Amino acid sequence: MGTSVAPASSEPDAALRIRDVKLHDAAAVSRLIEAMGYPCDLTEAERRIRRVNASPRQALMVAEMNNTVCGLLSLDFMFYLPLGQESCRITALVVDERFRKHGVGRAMLRHGESAARREGSARIELTTAESRTEAHEFYRRCGFEQSSLRFVKRLGNS
Numbered sequence: 001m002g003t004s005v006a007p008a009s010s011e012p013d014a015a016l017r018i019r020d021v022k023l024h025d026a027a028a029v030s031r032l033i034e035a036m037g038y039p040c041d042l043t044e045a046e047r048r049i050r051r052v053n054a055s056p057r058q059a060l061m062v063a064e065m066n067n068t069v070c071g072l073l074s075l076d077f078m079f080y081l082p083l084g085q086e087s088c089r090i091t092a093l094v095v096d097e098r099f100r101k102h103g104v105g106r107a108m109l110r111h112g113e114s115a116a117r118r119e120g121s122a123r124i125e126l127t128t129a130e131s132r133t134e135a136h137e138f139y140r141r142c143g144f145e146q147s148s149l150r151f152v153k154r155l156g157n158s
Contacts, residue, residue: 059074060073072093072094
């Protein structure tokens with residue numbers, strides 16, 4: 001699902017590339033997951049990469065700018081019973097703080113939307129913490145709208 005994207009920075013040679021994650025990306029994946037506020041050491045990142053890559057209904061991608069991994073996007077494709085159609089859920093989207101405001105997040109969302117369309121999804125959705133108000137504004141600017149409330153009940157140590 002990986003592709004190259006037009007430059008996303010004010011620097012003319014700062015080409016952005018979005019590609020499928022590989023096991024050798026585990027250190028960067030760990031760092032980006034931790035940037036979202038979730039603990040994830042190298043071993044755990046490797047386990048998660050293997051798990052997602054083994055599923056035909058999930059996709060995990062990284063964004064690279066100037067050969068540096070700067071973003072992470074995870075997609076989950078599912079049949080959504082109420083609509084009777086396929087749906088795509090963004091389960092993770094994070095851009096390294098040093099690369100924000102350079103179009104990386106927007107490019108990753110566009111990439112996710114294209115993947116969702118190729119998989120026949122009728123819609124794409126995501127969840128974000130209430131406290132991430134800057135992210136809420138970003139998603140609105142990218143065409144997302146708030147449509148529901150999410151309730152969670154923890155089962156064990158999750």
